[in-house]
Amino acid sequence: MQALIVGKAPTLMWAMPHLLSRSGFEVDAVTTSSLLCASRFVRDTCVTETPEAMLARAFEWIARRETPYDWVIACDDETLRSMSEMAWPAGREPAHFPLRVMGISHIYSKIGLSRVLAAEGLRTPPFRVAPGCVEAIAAANELGYPVYLKMDSSNGGKGVFLCHCEEDVRQLAECFNLGPMLVQKKIDGQELDLSAVYLNGELVHFAHASILRALPSSGLSILRRYSPLAMVEANVVSELQALGRALQTDGFVNIACMEAADGSGRYYFEADIRPNAWVDFSRFYGEDAATRIREWFATGTTLKKDTNAKLETCTPMVISYFMRMALWELMVNRYGVWRFIPWADRRVVLSLLWSRMVMPGTRTFVPKPIRHAVKRGMLALRIAFP
Template sequence: MDKLEALLIGGYWPELMAVTLGLLIRAGFTVDVICNNTAFRRSSAIRDYVLVKKRDLLARTAAEKIKKDYSLVVIGDDATLGVILNSDLTHEQKLRLLPILSDKNFGHIFSKIGLSVALQENGISTPEYRVARNEGELAAGAETLGYPILVKLDSSAGGVGIFECLDKADVEDLRKTLKLYPVLVQRKVKGVEVSLEAFYRHGELVHFAYSIPEKSKYRFGPTSVRSYQQIASLEPQVSDELRRVGKALGSHGFTSVGCIHAEHDNKRYYFEADMRPNLWIDQPRYLGEDWAKIIQRHFAEGAAGRHTGSFDISYPNSVLIPHYLRLTWAELIFNRYGVWKYLPENFLYVLIHYRILTWARWAVRKVYGFFLPKKVRVFFKRIRLQISVRSSPRTREGQAHQPAESHGPRPSMARLEDRR
């Protein structure tokens, strides 16, 4: 087997970046990282670390990096997917970076509307929907679908930008406050929500995990407790449907899929497919399904290395697993949901970096913003910029100072990414 080398890109969600990095290393990859977060700067586990704080430089840096032939490229968050998708890179460069097979698959990346269209066009069950480009179409779509409905911003993450409307009055209230269009108007299907984390290569399913969210941090938000089930105990239709989803989306890497197991007809209706890993990607190992071993075997054996889903009698069929990064302090201290047995070896390090320091930075920004209003900060920033331009060697030599052109993600994400 050739040496496994992976490129990990992201940093907007550092806790997810850390989980993915750990998984890749356990799977035997030598990992290079392009990141906008300094939390990984001193990690000895990374071979080559590139810090890129400016959005417009991230895609360009990644394009240079992929001139090297990596075994696997992983995007660590939705914001980075948006940055690369909306950059001025060529289609070929984007396809080498994004977890898809063809430029025909660009439409569903970080787009709820694009995903619904792709699923429907490929005959995969998805909740009935309408696309609303203005207030009038929002009202018309709601009336056509019937209530209850969900109204979703096209590009959003972490449950932000999802609104439930039970009747016409709710839609009227939403129309007064909703400013960003187009939106997806989707019929709400009653049933049990199911999360399916999958890994694909060339559109073929390699492995997946099956869990039912039991508790969320807030309504429509990230889950904090899940009930996992060994995939060998599932009906074969689940893996068959996931194979069809992967082909429909041209998946070539990690894909976090969501569906509703409906009450009215016992079918699964797919509504989510984030083209990235999620924070739960390493939890199935507590059920005997270690992603690191499965991915390593796949790269060593190819198609023969796909997970067969054989039942492991040394583990229970179903396990309730909390995520320590999603629980409250009280739940951690009092071992709620038996969380202590699911703490990683570097728990204290992770806790300090991704909860305590994050809170401290937030508090500093609040105090900074209170004592230095935005107008004052902008004034000092302009002064610093003028000083740096005047002292620049290029400027002194008579060359124009050209700011880099920005090719950031869709406007909505700029306001949402910090709320993940």
């Protein structure tokens, strides 16, 4: 089998080649980042200077290829939206790829997602759509503070603002120049990541993780507690199966929800059709997505909860993400982080660690032309000495 990954966000792409390779795929990549040139799990890498060139090359590789790819994956939201809107030749549409022409309104749209979830009877935080600041204040007063104001298309924690009063909303008036915003009631409780893999709308894999620690600036998680499937409530699986069918989704989906503190259940507020930075970490506690993906492509096997599993043999595991930890935490092996550095793609991981430790200083002290020249030189060495 053959897979193509496309994207401009190396933080969301670097783990994909190893995961797909274990799933039985030969992997090609079209990207604006040179990082994947270092991956031993990528067969062919095309690095472009601009996102526009990347999209053009991806279109060419998919539409003109003699043997179609078995799976095409956009690895960031902007790339997904652009590729979903392309005019693909009949019969040459990318495999297992959501397309807007199929009526999928929630692609890179928080407003679209909230509307679909509500229409399909899936629990989501109460919300309103506000075209301007006046309407947002009225909506927030109706829903009750605190509320989130969210730009319709944003990611990485950007474009999301917590508002405790009318003055907080007024200070965001200029944000409405970019379009309507989602006004969403804040739900108190435990944040969960239930990111999943769907194929033909059916649930193939998901990871159940409680968020224990996040970066204060962006909300991106650093520390998670993962639970094996045997420990997960059966209705969580049912909800995710219903979510996949409601969203008509294919591929990796970054799913977030809030387990309400008042016991009213889970409120789903995020379902981006792309992998996240934790896409390959569930294998550390024995829930390898690669095994389940390989079985689906071989036999069509979907995910079902094993009711005969012995709970006494199951233990949650706390896992830290090495790329988001402070340097001193890496040095002292805080949370046992060294156990969770995936060395299988050694050169990629070394490049990531190098950038994590060195690049903040070079951005401060080294001129931009010199930094780019060094990057080009490193890329040339990777190609010359694979």
